[in-house]
Amino acid sequence: MAHISQASLHNRLLRAMSADDFGLLQPHLNEVSQKKGAVISEPNEPIEHVHFPERGIASIVATTGEGHRLEVGIYGREGMSGTTLVLGSDRTPHKHFYQVGGSAMIVAADGDAPSDDLVGAWFLEAGF
Numbered sequence: 001m002a003h004i005s006q007a008s009l010h011n012r013l014l015r016a017m018s019a020d021d022f023g024l025l026q027p028h029l030n031e032v033s034q035k036k037g038a039v040i041s042e043p044n045e046p047i048e049h050v051h052f053p054e055r056g057i058a059s060i061v062a063t064t065g066e067g068h069r070l071e072v073g074i075y076g077r078e079g080m081s082g083t084t085l086v087l088g089s090d091r092t093p094h095k096h097f098y099q100v101g102g103s104a105m106i107v108a109a110d111g112d113a114p115s116d117d118l119v120g121a122w123f124l125e126a127g128f
Contacts, residue, residue, distance in 0.1 A: 052104055
């Protein structure tokens, strides 16, 4: 795997990490391309990866009891998916997908990687 330079990234959360914290996360990051409509996570299913968008926009969609879909949030390079992991849940009640294709840095959310604890601790320490 190629070395990923923190300074070359566009995602603001990854860039805001201390060099030490990023150094712990860096070996677990992989860059992926995402097409419009690519699903990040399905509602009430285990989250497989945390996405840190570099380019593109992701939508968060809720489904009502009647089956109507409602966009309840969006994020791009200022954010990340999998925020429920920070709160101790491996699932989200919403669907996340790319509304605008692009690229992202992803890290497995398998519970074995130190990335889960690191991202959660950093997120809370940073006051988000």
